[in-house]
Amino acid sequence: MNSQNLEAPQSGGRTFTLHFFDGSSRYVPVVDVEEPYPDGRLIVSRTDPGGVITHVNQSFVDMSGYSEAELLGTPHHILRHPDMPPAAFKGLWDTIKAGNRWQGYVKNLRKDGRFYWVYATVIPNLRRGKLIGYTSVRRKPSRLRIKECEALYPTLF
Amino acid sequence: MKHKPFQLTVSPDFAPTSLAGWHIFNTWLQRSLDTRIHLDIYQDFASQRQAIRNDAIDLIFANPYDASMLIREKGFHCLARPGGRSDEVVIAVRGDHPASTVEGLEAGMRLASTDDPDVHMMGMIMLEPANINADNIERRICSSYVLVAKELLSVQSEVGLFLAEAFYELSKITRRQLRPLVQSQIQVVHHALMVGPRMQHLTETLLQRLQEMPQTPRGQGVLDSLGYKTWEAVEEEDVEFMIDLMDTLVG
Ligand SMILES: Cc1cc2nc3c(=O)[nH]c(=O)nc-3n(C[C@H](O)[C@H](O)[C@H](O)COP(=O)(O)O)c2cc1C
Numbered sequence: 001m002n003s004q005n006l007e008a009p010q011s012g013g014r015t016f017t018l019h020f021f022d023g024s025s026r027y028v029p030v031v032d033v034e035e036p037y038p039d040g041r042l043i044v045s046r047t048d049p050g051g052v053i054t055h056v057n058q059s060f061v062d063m064s065g066y067s068e069a070e071l072l073g074t075p076h077h078i079l080r081h082p083d084m085p086p087a088a089f090k091g092l093w094d095t096i097k098a099g100n101r102w103q104g105y106v107k108n109l110r111k112d113g114r115f116y117w118v119y120a121t122v123i124p125n126l127r128r129g130k131l132i133g134y135t136s137v138r139r140k141p142s143r144l145r146i147k148e149c150e151a152l153y154p155t156l157f
Numbered sequence: 158m159k160h161k162p163f164q165l166t167v168s169p170d171f172a173p174t175s176l177a178g179w180h181i182f183n184t185w186l187q188r189s190l191d192t193r194i195h196l197d198i199y200q201d202f203a204s205q206r207q208a209i210r211n212d213a214i215d216l217i218f219a220n221p222y223d224a225s226m227l228i229r230e231k232g233f234h235c236l237a238r239p240g241g242r243s244d245e246v247v248i249a250v251r252g253d254h255p256a257s258t259v260e261g262l263e264a265g266m267r268l269a270s271t272d273d274p275d276v277h278m279m280g281m282i283m284l285e286p287a288n289i290n291a292d293n294i295e296r297r298i299c300s301s302y303v304l305v306a307k308e309l310l311s312v313q314s315e316v317g318l319f320l321a322e323a324f325y326e327l328s329k330i331t332r333r334q335l336r337p338l339v340q341s342q343i344q345v346v347h348h349a350l351m352v353g354p355r356m357q358h359l360t361e362t363l364l365q366r367l368q369e370m371p372q373t374p375r376g377q378g379v380l381d382s383l384g385y386k387t388w389e390a391v392e393e394e395d396v397e398f399m400i401d402l403m404d405t406l407v408g
Contacts, residue, residue, distance in 0.1 A: 039259065040283060040341040044402065057345070101405070119285070121405040127397065135398075137405040140286045143260070 013113055016082040021089075022075065030082060031113035035063065043118060043138040049131055051076045051093075065111035076136075081109040085156035096122050096134055105141055105149045117146045162193035163215040163356055166208070168348060169199050170220060170273035170320065178382040179218070185379045189366040190359055202272055215356045221346045222274035222407075225400045233351040234360060235396035237367050240387035243347045245321035246279045249335045251309045259338050260286055262316060264293035269305045269314035272298055275346060278406060280318030283339055306331050345399055349391055364390055 013031040020026070043063055046055040056064075056071050064071065064079060071078065080089075084107055095102040102122045107115050118138035125133050165186070167179050176198060183196040194216070199205035206223065208214055209231060219227055221244060227233035248259060256262050262284065270277045281291065297314050299305045302323035308314040310331065321340055324332070350367075352360050367388035370376030380386065 037286075039286075039339045040343075042341075042343050042402075044345075046398075059342070123401060123405050125397075125401050135401045135405060137402055139282055142286050142288045144288055 014082075018077075018080055018082060020075070020077050020080070022077075024075075028082070028109060029113040030109065030115075033114045035110060035114050035116045037116055037118065037140040038063070039140065041140075044136070045071075045076070046125070046133055046135045047076055048133045051134070053078075054133060063110070063116055064108070065114075070111075079108040079110075081107045081115055083107050083115075083153060085153050087156050088153070092122060096124050099124055105145055106138075107149070107153070117141050117149070119145070160193070162195040164208075164213055165194050165196045165216045166199060166205060166214050167196075167218045168220040168223070169201055169205055170271065170276070175384065178379075178384065181382045182379055185375065186363075186366075190362060192359070202274060212353075215353045217351050217353070218348055219351050220273065220275055220348060221399060221403055222278065224349065224351070224396060225403060227351050227353075228396065228400065232354045234357065235391045235393070236350045236352050236360060236364055237388040238347050238349045238391050239383075239385040240389045242322075242385070243344050244275055244279075245343060246276050246283065246341045247319040247321045247324040247337045248280055248283055248339050249306075249309065249317050249319060249324065249337045250315060251312065252334050252336050254315065254336065256338060259284060262287045262289060262338075264289055266294055266316060267297055267308075267314040268294045268316050268318065269297045269299055269308035270318035271300065271302060271305060271320075273320060275403075276318055276320045279341055279343065279346070282406060283341060284316075303327065303331075306335060310334055345402060347399070349396065350388070 013029050016028050016030055018026050018028055038059065041059040042057075043059045044055075044057040045053055045060050048054055053071050053074050053076055056068055061068050061071070066078070088104060088106070092102045092104065104120060106118050106120050108118060109115055119141040120136055120138045122134055122136045124131055125135055165183055167176070180196060183194055187194050197208070199208060202220070206226075209217070209223070209227065212231070217227065217233070224235065228235065250256060270280060284290075297308060299308060302319050305317040305319060306327050309317045317335075324337070327335075352363065368390065370380050371387055
């Protein structure tokens with residue numbers, strides 16, 4: 001999982017080719033404009049044990065800019081923003097695969113290239129002791145924490 | 158009908174006025190199932206939890222916060238939820254408070270809420286964007302939402318956490334003097350009727366009777382006194398999902 005700024009910026013934006021952990025890659029437009037997190041909402045998704053999306057709520061659909069049909073069956077890295085350090089997601093996967101809860105601040109990429117910050121909690125879902133997938137619930141982060149992450153994350157590449 | 162009566166209880170977050178409805182419900186229930194059931198009301202969540210731990214409860218209209226313990230530790234099954242109702246939270250201030258959004262609130266203030274655990278938890282989560290947490294507020298626990306409103310009106314507390322339903326049931330005069338800063342739209346967190354191990358054999362009959370309620374005048378009358386339109390069956394996976402979601406929010 002690494003990203004290279006390969007292309008010349010388009011009007012008001014940057015473009016990236018993201019290389020994912022599963023070997024795939026994707027060309028993404030990035031527009032440095034924030035979509036504010038809506039008050040009072042939780043953004044919820046569930047994945048199978050491999051990180052493929054199996055459920056999203058309406059707030060997830062609204063914020064991501066994708067339709068529910070586009071999201072279901074797609075790996076969760078569809079939201080990966082090039083400004084997110086790979087170490088964050090390695091930490092996420094190491095933690096949840098060990099059966100534990102992961103919490104962190106994530107900058108997500110919308111379909112239209114804009115971004116939104118969330119405070120995410122990811123937990124393993126066990127049914128009679130068997131792992132059936134993971135649930136992530138995001139809530140609105142404070143500006144203070146976002147500022148801290150904006151300073152910290154570029155140093156983690 | 159010789160057995161010791163089953164024990165029904167209702168999450169203590171319900172105002173005393175709606176308890177009348179639960180007594181009516183219990184009368185209907187005993188007739189429908191042809192069995193004896195005793196309605197026990199606990200004053201607070203702590204004493205209700207103690208009763209659950211002592212296996213003193215057979216049927217409970219449970220707060221979502223307790224669903225995990227009931228199902229995973231006490232062998233309860235989730236049966237039904239009131240149709241179309243979920244637990245949402247309103248954060249409100251007095252009308253003349255300077256804040257227009259949650260982010261306008263500041264640490265160090267006094268916050269009024271009830272001991273209703275799901276409302277308090279969701280309310281505190283909605284205050285996080287303002288960097289407000291349990292360590293930097295002074296919490297005042299009230300025994301009802303009416304008293305939470307009084308706390309705000311008398312300026313004892315700056316901000317109040319309400320079950321949305323309770324907020325909209327406040328008198329018009331009270332509500333006019335308050336201003337909601339935010340209301341949650343979570344939708345999947347709700348109270349539910351749950352059946353314990355000793356009553357498990359009655360599950361199917363009970364669900365059927367609950368779902369038939371709107372079809373008879375008597376059943377409809379009971380629904381009316383509870384303030385519900387229908388009972389909807391809850392699938393096991395739906396309640397597991399709610400528990401997972403609560404797990405992500407707790408702690
Ligand atoms: C339940 C769950 C939710 C996730 N949510 C996000 C998310 O919102 N944004 C994101 O970039 N990655 C998310 N991830 C991590 C992705 O699976 C992936 O690791 C990440 O986007 C980096 O891509 P890569 O690991 O394929 O290189 C989530 C993973 C799980 C299991």
